[in-house]
Amino acid sequence: MRARQLSRWTAGLVAVATVGTSTACGNTQETSTTATPERHRPAGAERAAEETAAEKAALAAYSGYLSASRTASRRSDPQEPALTRFLADPLLTRVRFSLRQARQNGAVSAGTLRSEGPTVISMDLDATPPTVEIQDCVDASNYRLIYVADDKVVPGTRGSRHLATATATRYPDGRWRISTGAAHQDQPC
Structure with missing residues (x-):
């Protein structure tokens, strides 16, 4: 039973952590927007500035x-x-849960998790709330969980180099936060 629980929380923590340290796998950048009446949509240069600001944020x-x-x-x-x-949320709750699980099992992360340049692959500034999709290639090959008590590697926590995606959402306070993320370990990059 302990082995099954250990496997679940280590896989979850590695997946959550590897979403956070990914590297770009593609340079495709496209903008998708929901159809809205022209009178509500900013004009050319204004729209381009809005998109650039959203991408940067x-x-x-x-x-x-x-x-x-x-x-x-x-x-x-x-x-x-x-x-x-x-x-x-929902990513904040998922990350906190994984961290809590690691702490309860006496483990912390060690090694290097790298992001080689995330890329915006789409955005929808007309949605409520506005969103931006990000793609990254995460290199977690030198990342692992270790037990604090003896510095031994937690079994099954060695990572790989794979695609990761995340959604940034603009909240009513105007701030952009990452609300969802996924590590696509079956998609090497």
Whole structure:
């Protein structure tokens, strides 16, 4: 029974952590928007500036998410203050749950989790709330969980280099936060 629980929480923590430290696998950038009346849509240059600002803010939120996740994972601290600055539910709850599980099992992250350049692959600024989709290629090949008591590697926690995706959402306070993320370990990059 302990082995099954161990497998579940390690897989969850590695998946959550690897979403946060990915590297770009593609440079495809497209914009998708929901049809809205022309009178509500900003004009050409204004729209381009809005899209550029959204892309910049979403990528900054993603970078902050990666940094906060790395810091929290090194201590398995679900209450790391930076998490709430850059993450939102449902991802925030999932990350905190995985960190809590690691802490309860006496494990923390070690090694290097790399992001080689996330890329915006789509955005919908006319949605309620506005969203930006990000793609990254995560290199978790040098990342693992270790037991604090003896520095031994937790079985099954060695990572790989794979595709990761995330959604940045603009909330009513105007801030962009990462609300969903997925590690696609079956898709190497």
